[in-house]
Amino acid sequence: MNAEIIAIGSELLTPYRQDTNSLYLTDKLNQLGVEVHFKTIVGDRRTDLVSAAHTALSRADIVLFMGGLGPTEDDLTRECVAEVLGRKLVRDQQIVEWLRARFAERGWKMPENNERQGDVIAGAEVLTNKRGSAPGQFVHIKDEGGEAVIVLLPGPPGELMGMYEDQCVERLRKVLPARNIAVRELKIAMIGESAADKRAAAIYSQYKDVETTILAGTPGEVQFHLRAQADTPETAQNRVDELAAALEDEFDDAVFSTRGESMEKIVGYYLEMKAATLAVAESCTGGMLAERITSVPGSSRYFLGGAVVYDNTLKTGLADVPPLMIAEHGAVSGQVASALAEGIRARCKATLGVGITGIAGPGGATPEKPVGLVYTALADGTKTEVAERKFFGDRDRIRQWATQQALDMVRRKLM
Amino acid sequence: MNAEIIAIGSELLTPYRQDTNSLYLTDKLNQLGVEVHFKTIVGDRRTDLVSAAHTALSRADIVLFMGGLGPTEDDLTRECVAEVLGRKLVRDQQIVEWLRARFAERGWKMPENNERQGDVIAGAEVLTNKRGSAPGQFVHIKDEGGEAVIVLLPGPPGELMGMYEDQCVERLRKVLPARNIAVRELKIAMIGESAADKRAAAIYSQYKDVETTILAGTPGEVQFHLRAQADTPETAQNRVDELAAALEDEFDDAVFSTRGESMEKIVGYYLEMKAATLAVAESCTGGMLAERITSVPGSSRYFLGGAVVYDNTLKTGLADVPPLMIAEHGAVSGQVASALAEGIRARCKATLGVGITGIAGPGGATPEKPVGLVYTALADGTKTEVAERKFFGDRDRIRQWATQQALDMVRRKLM
Numbered sequence: 016m017n018a019e020i021i022a023i024g025s026e027l028l029t030p031y032r033q034d035t036n037s038l039y040l041t042d043k044l045n046q047l048g049v050e051v052h053f054k055t056i057v058g059d060r061r062t063d064l065v066s067a068a069h070t071a072l073s074r075a076d077i078v079l080f081m082g083g084l085g086p087t088e089d090d091l092t093r094e095c096v097a098e099v100l101g102r103k104l105v106r107d108q109q110i111v112e113w114l115r116a117r118f119a120e121r122g123w124k125m126p127e128n129n130e131r132q133g134d135v136i137a138g139a140e141v142l143t144n145k146r147g148s149a150p151g152q153f154v155h156i157k158d159e160g161g162e163a164v165i166v167l168l169p170g171p172p173g174e175l176m177g178m179y180e181d182q183c184v185e186r187l188r189k190v191l192p193a194r195n196i197a198v199r200e201l202k203i204a205m206i207g208e209s210a211a212d213k214r215a216a217a218i219y220s221q222y223k224d225v226e227t228t229i230l231a232g233t234p235g236e237v238q239f240h241l242r243a244q245a246d247t248p249e250t251a252q253n254r255v256d257e258l259a260a261a262l263e264d265e266f267d268d269a270v271f272s273t274r275g276e277s278m279e280k281i282v283g284y285y286l287e288m289k290a291a292t293l294a295v296a297e298s299c300t301g302g303m304l305a306e307r308i309t310s311v312p313g314s315s316r317y318f319l320g321g322a323v324v325y326d327n328t329l330k331t332g333l334a335d336v337p338p339l340m341i342a343e344h345g346a347v348s349g350q351v352a353s354a355l356a357e358g359i360r361a362r363c364k365a366t367l368g369v370g371i372t373g374i375a376g377p378g379g380a381t382p383e384k385p386v387g388l389v390y391t392a393l394a395d396g397t398k399t400e401v402a403e404r405k406f407f408g409d410r411d412r413i414r415q416w417a418t419q420q421a422l423d424m425v426r427r428k429l430m
Numbered sequence: 431m432n433a434e435i436i437a438i439g440s441e442l443l444t445p446y447r448q449d450t451n452s453l454y455l456t457d458k459l460n461q462l463g464v465e466v467h468f469k470t471i472v473g474d475r476r477t478d479l480v481s482a483a484h485t486a487l488s489r490a491d492i493v494l495f496m497g498g499l500g501p502t503e504d505d506l507t508r509e510c511v512a513e514v515l516g517r518k519l520v521r522d523q524q525i526v527e528w529l530r531a532r533f534a535e536r537g538w539k540m541p542e543n544n545e546r547q548g549d550v551i552a553g554a555e556v557l558t559n560k561r562g563s564a565p566g567q568f569v570h571i572k573d574e575g576g577e578a579v580i581v582l583l584p585g586p587p588g589e590l591m592g593m594y595e596d597q598c599v600e601r602l603r604k605v606l607p608a609r610n611i612a613v614r615e616l617k618i619a620m621i622g623e624s625a626a627d628k629r630a631a632a633i634y635s636q637y638k639d640v641e642t643t644i645l646a647g648t649p650g651e652v653q654f655h656l657r658a659q660a661d662t663p664e665t666a667q668n669r670v671d672e673l674a675a676a677l678e679d680e681f682d683d684a685v686f687s688t689r690g691e692s693m694e695k696i697v698g699y700y701l702e703m704k705a706a707t708l709a710v711a712e713s714c715t716g717g718m719l720a721e722r723i724t725s726v727p728g729s730s731r732y733f734l735g736g737a738v739v740y741d742n743t744l745k746t747g748l749a750d751v752p753p754l755m756i757a758e759h760g761a762v763s764g765q766v767a768s769a770l771a772e773g774i775r776a777r778c779k780a781t782l783g784v785g786i787t788g789i790a791g792p793g794g795a796t797p798e799k800p801v802g803l804v805y806t807a808l809a810d811g812t813k814t815e816v817a818e819r820k821f822f823g824d825r826d827r828i829r830q831w832a833t834q835q836a837l838d839m840v841r842r843k844l845m
Contacts, residue, residue: 028468038448308716314716318716
């Protein structure tokens with residue numbers, strides 16, 4: 016069975032807002048072996064919504080509607096779907112009482128309009144909403160005309176996800192043919208998407224039964240998403256595990272994550288495991304490296320802090336880079352990157368120190384030092400490694416690549 | 431005339447990829463007075479694409495197809511649209527020659543398959559592509575059955591945007607009734623979305639002819655998007671300007687941007703204008719404030735740098751906070767925020783110094799100091815202001831609110 020997802024709301028047809036719920040639902044449906052064939056975004060106009068519902072029911076086996084279940088006149092999903100199905104809407108007094116109690120709890124009187132949220136399509140099962148006031152609905156049709164499932168879900172992401180998990184996934188599972196699906200995810204660092212694909216294709220092309228998707232994550236990260244369907248859960252698992260192992264062999268220590276973790280989380284794992292601490296001195300990345308590291312809850316256990324040494328006087332003042340070194344080699348140089356790493360490590364009394372200096376652009380380039388040139392250094396008190404790299408893209412991408420390079424150096428050091 | 435946008439590509443029906451081109455196109459179409467009534471996302475299957483094209487042509491006046499114009503067997507947009515229109519595909523030898531020359535320039539021989547990119551729907555105008563190999567197509571139908579416009583655009587965002595600007599917007603303008611549309615955008619700081627809406631509604635509800643959209647930007651930023659249509663360009667402009675002026679009166683100095691600029695850019699303007707410099711010392715925001723400031727090209731003209739003082743020893747070591755003060759008041763306190771601001775200002779010899787300390791969560795809270803409590807301080811050498819705020823949301827949102835608060839304090843100081 017295949018699916019169509021319909022997102023409802025005029026705000027989703029403006030230049031400012033986008034449906035993102037469908038990514039979540041697609042993932043969940045794929046896990047049940049259901050492919051999404053169409054996604055439609057439609058506003059709150061009655062004729063448009065009827066048209067979208069009509070079209071979807073004519074071409075998909077499972078149609079999921081998201082949004083338009085509120086109490087206002089603009090919330091038309093219930094009525095329009097009932098109309099297209101040729102079924103009546105019946106006001107469910109139990110829901111109305113529940114809604115009234117919900118208002119009373121908050122010390123409010125329920126506006127009469129809200130009773131509309133108790134309207135249920137004849138024959139539908141009600142999906143209770145633990146996080147909001149809009150109940151969902153589940154309709155399973157099976158007759159000589161065929162089989163179809165229609166689901167009405169609320170638009171707010173938290174309500175939608177909660178209701179799908181609590182009320183919807185089991186109902187779908189009962190309707191769908193049993194499938195045995197296994198998934199795996201690998202992430203590799205500092206290899207470009209097309210280079211990664213070239214090396215991987217020779218391997219995954221031998222696993223025709225495993226669906227392989229290659230995606231560029233943040234700059235410096237490529238993801239492999241593997242999915243297999245088979246007769247038994249074990250076979251499906253074995254197939255994705257085999258392919259994952261073959262890819263791990265090929266990419267070796269460039270593989271940094273096998274369970275979806277981010278690079279900053281993995282670096283945190285390693286630092287904590289080795290009881291090591293980290294300090295950083297950043298020039299061109301301007302705090303982005305520290306920000307990525309501290310985005311992980313609990314990072315204070317291994318991250319001490321550091322300096323953003325945008326101005327050259329601060330490279331000396333906060334990280335003890337000798338002014339003569341800057342004068343001789345330039346602020347963007349391997350020497351200064353090393354001195355930043357060593358200086359900040361000593362200042363902060365950290366196990367490891369990182370230094371980054373480069374040209375993020377668009378200005379600041381010279382003939383010898385182009386935009387994208389970045390030096391990254393890692394000091395451990397004994398020796399200091401430096402990487403010279405030339406990154407491509409805009410200012411933001413170059414800075415992201417540079418932070419990924421630095422994190423990857425820390426990871427490799429601790430591995 | 432209203433529009434439907436169709437994004438084509440099986441990758442857009444996975445949990446990992448999303449159409450974003452349609453946001454760009456919606457903005458451009460709105461500027462011409464065209465509303466988008468539907469968006470459809472469809473994969474590379476022939477029957478699905480035909481179904482989507484058929485449905486769209488039956489319910490929209492303008493249908494824009496994005497993607498599926500490449501040279502491979504999966505690129506079916508040309509064929510499917512021709513089929514639904516009941517028109518022939520004609521191979522345009524001029525395009526084929528142009529494609530061949532494009533390959534030759536790179537020293538390659540064109541694969542035969544690529545000739546398919548020269549297939550043009552009978553009666554269509556060719557839209558040349560300066561950034562890639564896929565030409566677009568523009569079909570204008572006007573007969574007793576009515577009027578319709580069908581546009582085929584390439585999927586890669588750079589190619590799509592370039593082609594729309596160069597080749598498509600003028601053609602659409604010729605077809606569409608002349609409209610006089612004016613737009614304005616205002617951004618306000620540190621007021622919540624619903625509070626802002628409440629105050630604004632009393633004003634914009636008196637301007638029924640100006641479409642007002644209120645959006646939450648990054649945490650701590652609310653945007654008002656105003657759009658008016660009128661008989662003359664002047665009237666349209668006057669109407670949005672009037673409403674903008676009324677909103678500026680209401681929100682006064684909370685308005686930080688009237689031309690779409692980001693907060694970090696505005697702060698940069700002010701710093702440069704006053705020939706002032708800035709240094710920051712961040713604890714809970716962990717570098718995010720410095721990262722935001724340095725995301726602006728040219729920020730080295732006013733931003734010196736600073737310290738990420740995650741560990742308490744660094745609050746002393748890099749920003750001279752007295753250890754006794756930390757012991758007495760706690761690291762999360764107004765006193766420490768002030769000392770951070772004053773310390774980093776002195777260390778870096780900056781005009782202004784900012785200090786941030788708080789509890790970003792999810793851990794680290796105490797009964798007196800809950801998650802979300804953040805102290806932000808600004809020192810100018812004479813006096814130091816401190817703000818105590820309690821922010822809501824997850825770790826990332828709390829950190830974003832805190833950086834916005836700090837930037838807004840700098841802005842207000844320099845205004």
